[in-house]
Amino acid sequence: MSRKISNSDKSWVQVSNDSDFPIQNLPFGVFKKGVNDLPHVGVAIGDKVLDLHALYSFGYLNDLPFGKSDFQNAYLNDMMSHGKKACSELRLRIYDLLHEANTELSSSSEHANHALYNQSDVIMMLPIKVGDYTDFYSSRDHATNVGTMFRDPDNALLPNWLHIPVGYHGRASSIVISGEPVIRPKGQQKPNKDEPPVFGPCKLLDFELEMAFVTFEGKPLGESITTKEADDYIFGMCLFNDWSARDIQTWEYVPLGPFLAKNFASSISPWIVTLDALEQFRLEGPKQEPKVFPYLEYEGNKHIDIKLEVSLTPDGGSENTICKSNYKHMYWNMNQQLAHHTINGCNIKCGDMMASGTISGPTPESYGSMLELSWRGTKPLQLNDGTERKFIQDGDTITMKGYCQNDEIRIGFGEVSSKILPAN
Structure with missing residues (x-):
């Protein structure tokens, strides 16, 4: 008979107080x-x-x-x-x-x-054989920032955003493990609206601070998973860096959305932290107005308090913390995302991966992308070696870390870290 998990329990394996992986975690x-x-x-x-x-x-x-x-x-x-x-x-x-x-x-x-x-x-190694990958767009602060930059600040959110967890199907084959370098993508861009497009290496390479969850086998095709059932179909979570080529995306995304700007690479951390280990860090989510459809309603605390940070390390340089955010800032939670994903009868398979979308908070230091941190390149970040960054340069290493912590225990995710190499 397995003993009940307690925050005061210790392992006979030595674990430091600041470790991400105490006996209460076990990813x-x-x-x-x-x-x-x-x-x-x-x-x-x-x-x-x-x-x-x-x-x-x-x-x-x-x-x-x-x-x-x-x-x-x-x-x-x-x-x-x-x-x-x-x-x-x-x-x-x-x-x-x-x-x-x-x-x-x-x-x-x-x-x-x-x-x-x-x-x-x-x-x-890459822990999951990812069959299908879905990327959501569920941070209200991020969506508002992007809408403000590129559209009308007074109507930053598109009309559907407060009604559905917006998402799209990404590319599973290019999900890679932490430590694997990422090669700068090439593609078409249109830097000047009055001139023809150009081709070459991406000039506006960005990270996106995200979390992803991994599913158990779902229901048969044609059946839906409810928000109440969703926890039974989620195995666990990992850190997720959804690399983005902003200049390629600006030119290609109309009318069908992200394509080459997103499918060149997404990086994940190697450890999958189970939903069981995260239960004590659940909290109440934001009030959702207008009222959501019944299939998106949920009971209990389904958001999770996960502290997140991003650092940028230039080639041969020192580490710069450039973002501190939190997964609790999400507007749509995992239960709602999974319920929406299956409401049309879409079948979820064992090992499917679903990413949160960029996680931004309400303050500038909590913005989860270079696009927001540098405000579309108009406010360059000052690094501690005296250089500036509007977007990511060749040789830069982006590292994301995440952990839950209260007065008794720390449950962490480790890190996802990747270096950018020049385009081939």
Whole structure:
């Protein structure tokens, strides 16, 4: 019987007070011990990774409905295919094995040494085989800022924005893991409205501060997931940098929306933090007016207090914190996004990824993109080496971090960090 999770509990694995990964978190990921080794499913605990394939081989997971192939696997999808209840029970079993009062694993140095590795010594892999990727546009502050810049400040939000969680289908094949460099995209741009378009490397490259959630297998085609049911279909969340080529997008997006400006790369953090680990950080969302349609109504606290920050590090330079925001600023929550996504009968598959859209807050330092931070390039950011940035330059590294914290506990997501390389 797994013990009940408490914020005061400790693990026999040493965990620093400022770690993103205490025993109350236990996010899932995929790692390799070496380049030529097979990938295994792992769980983060402090600065270690716990090898679930090793745990299974040693017989510690016998009472759970999982098999060897679920943990000796390049992705989490097979493990997730067992559903919410099974994955929650797995996390509780791992919690029990790592608890300081439990000696099952800690008393066997042979088993512990074969199951625990330093995170710094392993190679983290893309954790999810993403079948379909959807990007929402659910931050009111971000949508208002963009509407103010490009349209009418008095009517910044388009007529549909307060009625539906606006979104579009993105490209799953170009979602990459943190640490993988991103090559500057090329494409058509139209810098001068009275002149023909030009072709070349993107000049207005941007990041977008986002969170993404990953789904379990959904309902059959033709059926919908309600806001009340949504939590049962969401496995967990990760940090998401949805790179954007602003100049390419401005020229291409009419009439069908984002295309080449968005599908060249999106970067994610390697650890998927379960919804179970985030429950105590839920809070009330904003009052939604006008009143939403019944299928978008929800009960309880469905927004989450996740502190977010973005830094920019020039090639060979020092780190500059350029944004501090919070996921709680979202207007539309995950339950509403998933309910809207399926209201027409769209079928959700195990491993689908849905991103929040840029997360901006109400103050300039909380804006979640260079477009907003530099206000379309009119207010360049001053870096601590004396240089300026309107948008991202070659050699710049963008790093995003996120964590939940209260007086008792910190639950973090690690980071997603990527360096921009010159266009090919």
